[in-house]
Amino acid sequence: MIAPSPALTEALELWLAQLRALDGRAENTLEAYRRDVSGFLAFLPQHKGQAIGLAGLASLTLPDMRAWMAHERAGGVGARSLARMLSAVKGFLGWIAEREGMEMSAPLSVRAPKYQRKLPRPVGRAAARDLIQTVSLQHPEPWVATRDVAVVTLLYGCGLRISEALALTGADAPLADVLRITGKGGKERIVPVLPIARQAVEDYRRDCPHRLEPAGPLFRSVRGKPLSRRAVAKVTEAARMQLGLPATCTPHALRHSFATHLLEAGGDLRTIQELLGHASLSTTQAYTAVDTARLMDVYDRAHPMGRKRA
Structure with a gap:
């Protein structure tokens, strides 16, 4: 060679x-x-x-x-x-x-091979709420349960990537009305924080037995080390299996759900792009395909001449 x-x-x-x-x-x-x-x-x-x-x-x-x-x-x-x-x-x-x-x-000048872009797989509104509630039942230690709820609430309530939620430090708490998040490529964005998310983090801080230093990670493992992505994925998997939700219901799916539900409620793409920290609007536009697919499914099932009723 x-x-x-x-x-x-x-x-x-x-x-x-x-x-x-x-x-x-x-x-x-x-x-x-x-x-x-x-x-x-x-x-x-x-x-x-x-x-x-x-x-x-x-x-x-x-x-x-x-x-x-x-x-x-x-x-x-x-x-x-x-x-x-x-x-x-x-x-x-x-x-x-x-x-x-x-x-x-x-x-x-060589062209990239064509491929079908994977559409985001969001979780329904009711399923997202049920998932967060069920996450709280997965660990017998109360402070661990409140920690897990705080993390998944930030993913769905603020549209954070799991890496962004786990990068929060003790200095970020108590959470303000907005968070300054550094995402992919060092791109900064401002993310509003819902009162329910702020309260979830405060519940965790109140119960956490470990000292949360300003320069240290906000979310800790049982032994006090930085919380891992795998731990969040594991508790989410246990909750979604308990609820009978599909395997696509992952921590990252909560971020997709955040964007999809904002779009369904009338949010504009540019705003959602900023909230998600997408460098390109074309990335955010994938959510319009998700919403269109949902609308077409309803149309097909509801219209007298719909394909699924023919």
């Missing part, structure tokens, strides 16, 4: 460092970029039959890019994942082209 040249490896690290410093990309995102681009760079010398240096990238053709994509698909990579990988590779190649003054229109 022919390894990528040191110059290419160094260039990759410089690109990632720039994304970290100037664009504030999250570490998980940068690791995914490193993995995707490294795989591409490792493929090139095997495909070309010789070592490829920095200058060699200028000779990349559309067939070269398609050969790499075919190689990944043959290895079991799905269309959605390949589109993400291609985005990372094109980002790196575009940076190289600008930095080195290279002509790379051919590799940068």
